[in-house]
Amino acid sequence: MSACANPAVCRLAAGQIALHDLRARSCVIALEGDLQLAFRDHSLAWLGEALAPTSIVLREGQCFIVPQRGVVSISASQTRAAAFALQASRTAASSRARPAHLARQLAAFLKTTWRRAA
Secondary structure: OOOEEEEEEEEEEOOOOEEEEEEEEEEEEEEEOOEEEEEEEEHHHHHHHHHHEEEEOOOOOOEEOOOOOOOOOEEOOOOOEEEEEEEEOOOOOHHHHHHHHHHHHHHHHHHHHHHHHH
């Protein structure tokens, strides 16, 4: 499992995997290192286990919006630790606050990371 000090910002050691049950239109943001995301497409659920999970690689700084509700496996590369932020989807009424909220979360994460490095 992941080491999540804040439920929205998580760190993974090299090779570590985190499972998150995310709502549709939630964002996964690669803050540090590369991430491997895997999830099953619900529209093809009738195929059962015969269908391989959808797999996506997120490079540092990239964002992925989860297309549907479900469990997403997020893993760090085998050679390098990673950190990511989760931004849950919100209703249209609160969407105006999303960029400011995410910016505050990112600033707090970077501040903590810089303190550890110093």
